[in-house]
Amino acid sequence: MDRIIVIGAGGHARSVLDILLENNEYEVLGCLDPIFPINKFVPKMPEVAVIGIDGDMKKFYDDGINKIFVAIGDNKLRKKLQDQAIAIGFEVINAVSKFSRISSRASLGKGICIMAGAIVNVNCRIGDGCIINTNCSIDHDCEIADFVHVAPGTAISGTTSVGQGTHIGTNSSVIDGTVIGEWSYIGAGAAVVKNIGSHVMAYGVPAREIRSLKE
8 A cells, every 4th residue: 555645734634634544545654734743643633643844745755655645725835835745756646535426527637635525527627736625516517727625515517617726615606607717715605606807805695806815
C-alpha cells in the first residue's frame, strides 16, 4: 500500500482523512501543519499524527514519500501549497468518498475532494484542487475550474461554468447555463439566476453582485 502525507490538520483535513481512512487505498503517514503540535494526534482524529509543517514537504519527498493530498479549506492557500507540492515532484491524489456518485463520463483533475452524498453528473469537468462538499449536485456538462469550493448542499444546474478559485456558499442554487467568474464568493443560500463576474462578492435571492474583492 502506497504511503501518503496530508497537508493540513484542521476541520477540512479531518473530513479528508475520514475519506482516506474509510477507503483504505493508502497508508496515511501523517499530516503537515504549522499550527498544531508536532508528534501529537490530529485533533479528534487519534489514528493520525501531525508529523511536521508544510515547509517539510521536500524532506518527506526525499525520504521516498511521493504521494500527497492538500487538505486546506482556503482556496488560495490550497492552490499555493498544491503548486509547491507538484513543483517538488509529488503525485497529488484525489479523495473521493465511496458514498458519492461520479459519472464515468465525468472528468476529474488532481487534488480533488468529493464528499459523501455529492453527485457529479455526465460530461462534467472538475478541475484540480476542487472541493465538492457534502450533498452537492453538479449536473450535466458543467465546467468547474481549478480550486473551486462548492459548499454543502449546493445545487449547480447543467452547462454552468464556474471560474478558478470561486467559493459557492452552502445551500446555494445556480440555474443552468450560468457563468460565474474566477475568485468570486457566492454567499450561503444564494439563488444565482444570471451571470456573476470575477473577483466579486454576490449573495441574495436572486443573487446580486455586492462588492469587489479585488485587492
